Amino acid sequence: MNREEFRKQALAFDKKDSLAKFRDLFVSDDHVIYLDGNSLGKLPKATISHLQHVVKEEWGNRLIRSWNEKWIDLSKKNASKIAKIVGAKEDEIFVGDSTSLNLYKLSYAALKYNKSRNEILTDQLNFPTDLYILQGLIKEHFQNHKLLFIESKDQITTTKEEIISKISENTSLLTLSHVTYKSSFLYPMKEINEIAHKKGSLVLWDLSHAVGAVPIKLNDWNADLAVGCTYKYLNGGPGAPAFLYVNKKLQEKMENPVWSWFGHDRPFDFSNDFLPSKSIQKFGVGTPTILSLSAMEKGLEIMVDAGVSQLREKSKSLTEFMMSMIETWLIPLGFSVASPKNAENRGSHISIQHENAYAINCAMIEPSKDHKSIIPDFRPPNNIRLGIAPLYISFLDLYESVIRIAEIVENKEYLKFKNDKNLVP
Numbered sequence: 001m002n003r004e005e006f007r008k009q010a011l012a013f014d015k016k017d018s019l020a021k022f023r024d025l026f027v028s029d030d031h032v033i034y035l036d037g038n039s040l041g042k043l044p045k046a047t048i049s050h051l052q053h054v055v056k057e058e059w060g061n062r063l064i065r066s067w068n069e070k071w072i073d074l075s076k077k078n079a080s081k082i083a084k085i086v087g088a089k090e091d092e093i094f095v096g097d098s099t100s101l102n103l104y105k106l107s108y109a110a111l112k113y114n115k116s117r118n119e120i121l122t123d124q125l126n127f128p129t130d131l132y133i134l135q136g137l138i139k140e141h142f143q144n145h146k147l148l149f150i151e152s153k154d155q156i157t158t159t160k161e162e163i164i165s166k167i168s169e170n171t172s173l174l175t176l177s178h179v180t181y182k183s184s185f186l187y188p189m190k191e192i193n194e195i196a197h198k199k200g201s202l203v204l205w206d207l208s209h210a211v212g213a214v215p216i217k218l219n220d221w222n223a224d225l226a227v228g229c230t231y232k233y234l235n236g237g238p239g240a241p242a243f244l245y246v247n248k249k250l251q252e253k254m255e256n257p258v259w260s261w262f263g264h265d266r267p268f269d270f271s272n273d274f275l276p277s278k279s280i281q282k283f284g285v286g287t288p289t290i291l292s293l294s295a296m297e298k299g300l301e302i303m304v305d306a307g308v309s310q311l312r313e314k315s316k317s318l319t320e321f322m323m324s325m326i327e328t329w330l331i332p333l334g335f336s337v338a339s340p341k342n343a344e345n346r347g348s349h350i351s352i353q354h355e356n357a358y359a360i361n362c363a364m365i366e367p368s369k370d371h372k373s374i375i376p377d378f379r380p381p382n383n384i385r386l387g388i389a390p391l392y393i394s395f396l397d398l399y400e401s402v403i404r405i406a407e408i409v410e411n412k413e414y415l416k417f418k419n420d421k422n423l424v425p
């Protein structure tokens with residue numbers, strides 16, 4: 001297809017898009033195409049007035065009374081929405097703390113519970129913080145444990161066979177990202193849980209790049225443990241509180257290593273002795289961050305309203321359209337695709353590689369009155385990640401983005417920038 005045919009196709013897809021109305025719920029700039037919603041989601045317009053109300057009325061006027069009037073249950077209120085999004089029960093989700101801290105708490109709990117085994121299994125595609133948490137736990141608390149890696153030959157995917165060959169009766173915990181942060185590889189969670197459970201291992205999923213982008217059915221897929229962030233596809237705001245999930249069947253057996261008053265059974269007794277809450281609240285650490293928990297409310301409402309299954313269908317069509325444009329316009333210019341080719345095996349972002357990736361990334365972002373600024377992100381050594389958040393990305397956005405990337409390379413506009421990330425703050 002030529003340019004005009006792709007453009008017409010994009011417009012036709014947009015016309016048929018039943019989710020198009022959601023785009024208008026987010027703050028946008030007509031001169032920007034935002035392809036980084038897999039890193040920091042957009043600001044819902046409703047969040048602005050909601051936060052103003054929380055700050056002026058709930059904090060400003062009601063002060064401490066707001067704890068009883070609303071704030072004490074805010075984390076649970078958000079948890080009930082996240083439970084819907086990830087296919088869990090309300091009392092299996094705790095909302096608070098960061099993804100890293102939640103990974104620490106649940107990894108510790110799993111390793112302590114399965115302490116007769118001393119192998120932890122993860123893959124080479126996992127996010128650095130996940131690996132650092134495991135390394136720290138081994139150094140400080142589980143010195144006899146070994147961290148083993150499922151290899152990825154292409155640095156894009158792994159295989160079921162590779163997992164089966166590494167998992168054993170000695171595996172205490174298997175921990176993976178449901179969608180991998182660089183390549184967007186989507187693990188078949190149900191199947192992997194079954195493989196691990198047959199060997200007696202627990203599985204901890206990092207849902208950060210999956211939640212709000214692909215359907216997740218934690219209960220139906222018999223998931224043990226999971227964590228995830230809310231500032232990407234859930235549009236909860238920068239540094240928004242994360243969540244964790246512990247299957248009801250395991251809750252009594254999992255212990256939070258960080259004891260604090262908000263994890264206490266009766267925090268307002270102010271007892272000198274710790275008695276863990278009998279509910280999922282035992283995983284909380286300290287006072288809930290009310291402004292951040294408030295900021296995420298509207299993003300969650302929008303996600304529940306749109307429905308992840310519908311969004312997934314749109315996301316697959318968007319990424320397929322993007323792939324066909326990349327094939328036609330970018331592969332001949334020296335790009336390669338570093339994400340699974342089949343939409344069923346990938347999340348909602350696509351990584352493309354080029355020897356001048358960093359400089360091209362800078363040229364894409366550069367503002368100009370002649371063309372839109374396109375905001376992707378860069379991941380070393382040479383990946384440009386194109387995040388395709390189906391709530392607010394259109395087919396026309398993708399058409400324009402690919403044509404602009406081709407133009408940058410054809411006109412050598414990227415030569416204005418050094419191809420070295422370290423030179424830039």
Ligand SMILES: Cc1ncc(COP(=O)(O)O)c(C=O)c1O
Pocket residue numbers: 098099100101127129130177181206208209229242
């Ligand atoms: C897969 C994954 N896990 C964990 C994190 C980090 O979580 P946090 O910094 O919120 O603790 C990220 C951040 O982007 C991520 O992509």
